Amino acid sequence: MKxxxxxxxxxxxxxxxxxPSDENKHLWLPFLLDAYFIVYKGIDEAVRTAFKKGRKLACxxxxxxxxxxxxxxxxxxxxxxxxxxxxxxxxTGPERDIIKTQLRNYKENDPCPFLVNSACSVHPMRxxxxxxxxxFGTPCAEGEDPYYTRREDVLSPIKQYTDRAFFIMLPxxxxxxxxxxxRIIESGAVHQVVKLMQTCNWKSLADKMDEFxxxxxxxx
Numbered sequence: 001m002k003x004x005x006x007x008x009x010x011x012x013x014x015x016x017x018x019x020p021s022d023e024n025k026h027l028w029l030p031f032l033l034d035a036y037f038i039v040y041k042g043i044d045e046a047v048r049t050a051f052k053k054g055r056k057l058a059c060x061x062x063x064x065x066x067x068x069x070x071x072x073x074x075x076x077x078x079x080x081x082x083x084x085x086x087x088x089x090x091x092t093g094p095e096r097d098i099i100k101t102q103l104r105n106y107k108e109n110d111p112c113p114f115l116v117n118s119a120c121s122v123h124p125m126r127x128x129x130x131x132x133x134x135x136f137g138t139p140c141a142e143g144e145d146p147y148y149t150r151r152e153d154v155l156s157p158i159k160q161y162t163d164r165a166f167f168i169m170l171p172x173x174x175x176x177x178x179x180x181x182x183r184i185i186e187s188g189a190v191h192q193v194v195k196l197m198q199t200c201n202w203k204s205l206a207d208k209m210d211e212f213x214x215x216x217x218x219x220x
């Protein structure tokens with residue numbers, strides 16, 4: 001029943017992200033991409049509903065306030081795996097060196113280490129919390145986190161979609177049984193594995209990027 005409701009809701013034309021060769025190599029990647037697509041459809045429906053009520057998005061291209069000021073950005077283990085893969089294997093050019101430097105120098109509550117030239121360098125792999133954070137009304141003041149200053153202006157995700165996204169991701173954690181997955185979601189136990197972006201050991205990711213580069217060089 002939950003799947004049927006999701007198919008009827010959300011008519012976004014955006015397609016699911018696809019990395020065919022990588023999805024064949026990394027068994028966890030289809031789970032993550034499927035989940036992110038479900039989340040996108042939920043955001044699309046929630047935003048369209050807000051538009052019908054006369055609300056206007058304050059977020060726009062070039063705004064990176066939340067990337068600089070937010071100090072409580074939740075991220076789940078599978079999302080961290082996705083970020084690590086994308087940064088290590090997909091990002092090239094000058095941007096790669098900038099990210100490595102920021103990862104090595106990162107201190108808790110610094111701006112997001114993936115913020116490069118006021119833009120998200122990992123946009124395809126950004127966590128659910130980043131995807132769902134949309135602000136209505138007026139743009140954020142400098143240093144403002146509207147989740148705490150004006151919660152009514154922050155998009156409330158549609159729980160049905162978010163729950164389905166977690167349902168899709170749970171096999172990564174070894175939970176295959178569908179009934180057990182729904183039990184974990186409905187009990188809130190799924191959130192026990194969450195971390196904060198600001199407290200992750202990002203220096204180790206910079207080391208991983210270096211190791212990947214060494215392997216590529218050796219195989220040439």
